[in-house]
Amino acid sequence: MNFAALEQSSILIFNLEKSEDILSRWRRACIRASVIGKGLSKDDKAQILIVKHWLEAIDPLHRYGETLMLYYNIWLSSHSPEPFFYWLDIGDGKEVDVEEHPRTELHGNRVRYLGFKEREAYEVVVQGGKLVYKQNGAFVHTIEGTKWIYVLSTSRRFYVGQKERGSFQHSSFLAGPATVAAGRLVVSDGRLKRCSIDDDVPPVNVTKAVT
Secondary structure, three states: OHHHHHHHOOOOOOOOOOOOOHHHHHHHHHHHHHHHHOOHOOOOOOOOOOOHHHHHOOOOOOOOHHHHHHHHHHHHOOOOOHHHHHHHHHOOOOOOOOOOOOOHHHOOOOOOOOOOHHHHHHHEEEOOOOOEEOOOEEOOOOOOOOOOOEEEEEEEEEEEEEEEEEEEEEHHOOOOOEEEEEEEEEEEEEEEEEEEEOOOOOOHHHHHHHO
């Protein structure tokens, strides 16, 4: 992954006024970068989002990272001097259409990022050895045939929700900042039955971590 190119691509020049100075562009880029890295200083096990989610997080439209990554690789291969998102939406790449993931899909799949108050409804704690939603005390119960995901933040807050491909995923809970752990789980009336860890984060004892 070319992180220098990613840094350049995060400078979204949708304002085409030539009068905008370089400093103001860098301020915007730094604000986005600080959100993505938020929490790293709180925990030495914290993990920054993998590349496709970096793209998703710095995209103002939060388009699905896996699809963005396809267009990003084409942009890299083109050696265009234009920043990625400018190239994608306004510049030389605006007519590029990937057959397996066309632009209708790119623009149609947008990932939901939770705000602070929305996030509270997904926070889970351990009470009496069971997982319960902190906001209302209801037992966590995953539905058979669906995928449920979790994230453990660097402040040891634990969030659980149902995965919806292209619209709600791990990055949705914290809206970009670093995490300690993330993965899938199966819970029956508050009892943890199965828990898996994503490949890009270290193993963690979930029950122990949130108590």
